[in-house]
Structures are given as structure tokens and as C-alpha cells.
Amino acid sequence: MTATPAVHTIKQVLSTTGCGLGDAVEVRGWIRTRRDSKAGLSFLQVHDGSCFDSLQVVAPGDLPNYADDVQRLTTGCSVVCRGVLVESRGKGQSVEMQATEVNPVGWVEDPDTYPVPAKRHTFEYLRDVAHLRVRTNTFSAIARVRHCLAQAVHRYYHEHGFYWVHTPIVTGSDCEGAGEMFRVSTLDLENLPRDPSGQIDFSQDFFGRETNLTVSGQLNVESYCLALSKVYTFGPTFRAENSNTSRHLAEFWMIEPEIAFANLDDDADLAEDFLKYIFRALLEELPDDMGFFRDRIDATCIDRLEAFVESSFERMDYTDAITLLEKAVAGGHTFDFPVRWGIDLQSEHERWLTETHVGRPVVVMNYPRDIKAFYMRQNDDGRTVAAMDVLAPGIGEIIGGAQREERLDVLDARIAEMGLDAEDYGWYRDLRKYGTVPHAGFGLGFERTIAYATGMANVRDVIPFPRTPRSAAF
RNA sequence: UCCCCUGUAGCUCAAUUGGUAGAGCGAGCGGCUGUUAACCGCUAGGUUGCUGGUUCGAGUCCAGCCGGGGGAGCCA
Numbered sequence: 117m118t119a120t121p122a123v124h125t126i127k128q129v130l131s132t133t134g135c136g137l138g139d140a141v142e143v144r145g146w147i148r149t150r151r152d153s154k155a156g157l158s159f160l161q162v163h164d165g166s167c168f169d170s171l172q173v174v175a176p177g178d179l180p181n182y183a184d185d186v187q188r189l190t191t192g193c194s195v196v197c198r199g200v201l202v203e204s205r206g207k208g209q210s211v212e213m214q215a216t217e218v219n220p221v222g223w224v225e226d227p228d229t230y231p232v233p234a235k236r237h238t239f240e241y242l243r244d245v246a247h248l249r250v251r252t253n254t255f256s257a258i259a260r261v262r263h264c265l266a267q268a269v270h271r272y273y274h275e276h277g278f279y280w281v282h283t284p285i286v287t288g289s290d291c292e293g294a295g296e297m298f299r300v301s302t303l304d305l306e307n308l309p310r311d312p313s314g315q316i317d318f319s320q321d322f323f324g325r326e327t328n329l330t331v332s333g334q335l336n337v338e339s340y341c342l343a344l345s346k347v348y349t350f351g352p353t354f355r356a357e358n359s360n361t362s363r364h365l366a367e368f369w370m371i372e373p374e375i376a377f378a379n380l381d382d383d384a385d386l387a388e389d390f391l392k393y394i395f396r397a398l399l400e401e402l403p404d405d406m407g408f409f410r411d412r413i414d415a416t417c418i419d420r421l422e423a424f425v426e427s428s429f430e431r432m433d434y435t436d437a438i439t440l441l442e443k444a445v446a447g448g449h450t451f452d453f454p455v456r457w458g459i460d461l462q463s464e465h466e467r468w469l470t471e472t473h474v475g476r477p478v479v480v481m482n483y484p485r486d487i488k489a490f491y492m493r494q495n496d497d498g499r500t501v502a503a504m505d506v507l508a509p510g511i512g513e514i515i516g517g518a519q520r521e522e523r524l525d526v527l528d529a530r531i532a533e534m535g536l537d538a539e540d541y542g543w544y545r546d547l548r549k550y551g552t553v554p555h556a557g558f559g560l561g562f563e564r565t566i567a568y569a570t571g572m573a574n575v576r577d578v579i580p581f582p583r584t585p586r587s588a589a590f
Numbered sequence: 591u592c593c594c595c596u597g598u599a600g601c602u603c604a605a606u607u608g609g610u611a612g613a614g615c616g617a618g619c620g621g622c623u624g625u626u627a628a629c630c631g632c633u634a635g636g637u638u639g640c641u642g643g644u645u646c647g648a649g650u651c652c653a654g655c656c657g658g659g660g661g662a663g664c665c666a
Contacts, residue, residue, distance in 0.1 A: 153624060153625055155624065157625085161626075172626075206625060228616080228635085234616080235602090237601065240658065359664065565666095
């Protein structure tokens, strides 16, 4: 009576960790391809998501269910395989399983209609079958990269003394900045309650007020920063902007650290150190997946990340960036949008700075106050604020951050100047009344980070189930 | 929201000045093979996104609608 073989992941089997050649093991997964040999055996490529590579399972023709089961296996079927690990006699893998049992678990009922057969597909098509696209090489690799980077984010902050703060998903609308938001309501859309003046009566809504999905955890995380010193959020955020680009999602994940007793330079230091840390982790932990992206998606992605973690970010003042752009124009370069001090940098300007002029990430700092948000700290020159954007080649703005205005009188003046109602910012102003300190933070778009790291061209393909205008299937 | 491109077999694409809708891949069957982007043969598979218009005749031209992609703006 042979003992039941121990269950192993394909990652363990291929790296012979916890098992070795000659061991009897069990693996569980899905068929990628089946190749029959009339020598009387079949080769099954089995993947289970534990690593990039699949395991070659050699099913001999004398298995009792060879004709009834093994030869009917098609791409997508799930199986439990038992057998002995042996050195492969073929090329393409060093270890394979000589199977003693191949047990189908779930069949593909009609191989002709299986949405992801073993052939090339466009990413556009695969978005229509997002529930199955993760069975492909590309999307399982993306899932592992996403996990790796998310773990690295938490590890970095944990190791550096930051606390992860769970800021709310549903927020009162008062303290949010500009930008379209998704309303959260339990009111009956067919029969909205009205007050005497005919306005919708939100006092009858679930929260007794207007509420929306968060567009940023920043304001909330500032409050925790001013008690815990170093904090961050990492969670979903929602923008109802009708943005149709390869860089925007209606639902995306954002990382927002906030540090107390800190200025804009500290903020830029943090951004640089943090990004290098997570990319270094990715290069070290997922060489196989990154190798796939290099070979099939973007030949330069590994070189780019290696250069990224080795070189220092270029830092320049907005004013100097404008001067550089003006010199480029004087030298014959043409932009669609004119360059002058005071404009917000257009995508073409940012691309020129990071791709053409510098060739690596650039931190642009100290923007004109008139084009930035009310909470950004005013500089002594009276015309700029301590804001920064990190621009990366190929993806554009990846980080937006600022030192926050910690002086109540200056903040109030700014609120009034922008036509906002100070009453709406009561709790936020309290943070300046009671033990205020200089503090700063930034927001990093997680999907843009993944796209940058892998060379994937569209953020819709680096999140499992993308939400975009007119698209929320699954 | 604006500009451009686009919609033909399960998927990726052909189809000349408007004139009988094709191929590759995938799938099924057979052959061959310790195979691995396999290879060879056969077979199945289509109201050409929808609605209307022009025409003897529309995949092709026109209008509207719907979907997809790229860019811009906004931003992360």
C-alpha cells in the first residue's frame, strides 16, 4: 500500500523545494495544452498559478483511464495528477512528472467555445472574457506582479515605521476636492423625496446626508498623520470622470503616504526611496514573470527598472522646467500647446521632460499656486506652492504630491480665495488649530505603477476587473 | 466631453472601380511523432454590429444609433 503523495505547488515541484527527483507528489491545476504521442503517451502542460512555468505531466498509455479521460483532456480542464518527479527526457524543462494517476476534476464542456484556447489573443478581446483571461500567461503574470508589488508596498512602509490607515470608502462630500464622484444612496430613484423647495431631501437618505465613494484618502489620512507621524493608505478610489484613455480607470487603487514634521524635499526623498524599493523587490522576487514581460511585452522593461533603482531622480523646479521647455521651443521643437510660466504642464511637455530631455524619472516641484489645490502649502515667493509631480517615461504622471498648508490663517485665506466654504472643512481646519505641524504626502496610482513596471500599455489590463465609462461587466 | 481609427467564422484578418464572402489560427476526426509555437490531410463553422437610405445589385457608398481602440482634457 503506497502512501498518498503530498500535495505540492508547481512552483515547489519545479524548484524542488520540499520535494526532489524520485519523490511521489500530487499537483492540482488546469490543462494548458495536451500533446499526444502515438508511442502511447500524452504530454500535459499543467499550470496552477504558483509560478510562471507550467509542469509537464507525462501520462503513459497504460493508465486505466487513458482513453476515457486523458485523451479527452482539452485546454482549460482541471485535473489532479499524481506521479513521480523525474528528470525530463525532452527539451524545454528539466523536471517533469511521470504520472501514475491523472484525475479530471472539471471538464471543458465544449472545447470549440472555450473562450481562451491555446492561441494568441488580443488584450481587447480578453477584456471581454476577464473571468478567464487570468488563465493566460500574461494575465497570470500580471496577477503575480500585482501581488508582489502590493506586498512590497506594505513591507516598505512597515519596515520604515509607517502605519497603514484604513480610510473610509464612503465619504461625506463636503471635504472632497473637485472632481466627479459616484453617489452612494439608498433613496428610491423612481421616487426621490423632495424638500419644500423641490431639492432632493438627502436627510432621508441612509446616512442622512449626501455621500459618495472616495476620490482620495488624503484628507482623512492627514488626521492620522498628525498623531501617528508616519502613515499611509492603500485602497480603492473612485473617479466618475468620463476619461477614456489607457491611463485612467473609474475604480483604481492608490497608495497615499503622509509624513509629519516634513517638507517637500522629504516628500520627494520618500517617493524616490519607496519606488526604488518596490521595483527592486519585483526584480528580485519575480525574475520569471519579468522575463516574460521582457520577451513578449516590452523588451526594455527590465533594463528600465534596473536603471530606475540605480540612478537618482532628476529634480527640477517648475520654473526651471518651463525655462527648459522654452529653450526647446527656441531650438526648433514644436509643442501643440504654448509654453509659458503659469500653465499646467501638458502631457506632451511632461513627456518631453522625462523621455527626451532627461531619459529617466523627473520630479517637478513648486508649481504655480493658481493651478493647484487649496491644501498645498504656499511658498514664500507668494506665487508657487510646494507641490510635486513624479513623471516617468512612457507613463507620464505617476505620483502627485505636496507639502500641506499647515498654517490656519493661510489655509483659510486660500479656502476663501477659491470660493470654498470654510464651514465644510471644519474637521480639516481643526488639524491646524490643534497641534499643527508641517507635513507632506503624495498619491501613487497602483495600476500606473504596474503598467510602468511591466510595459503593459493599458491600465485596464493590470487590474483584474477594470471599470471604465460604460463598462462594468463581471 | 472633443478629435481620429475601427466593427466580416470562436479568435486575428483578407475580399480590386459596388458584382457568387476567403485564409490563418483555434476546434473536431484521421495520420505521424519523447512531444513542447509541433507537422500532414480532411471536416464543421457566416442574416458581414443594429436600423434605415441610395442602387438592377451593398461587406464595400450615405445617415443615425450601439460597441471597441488610440489621442486630448482631467488626473493617479
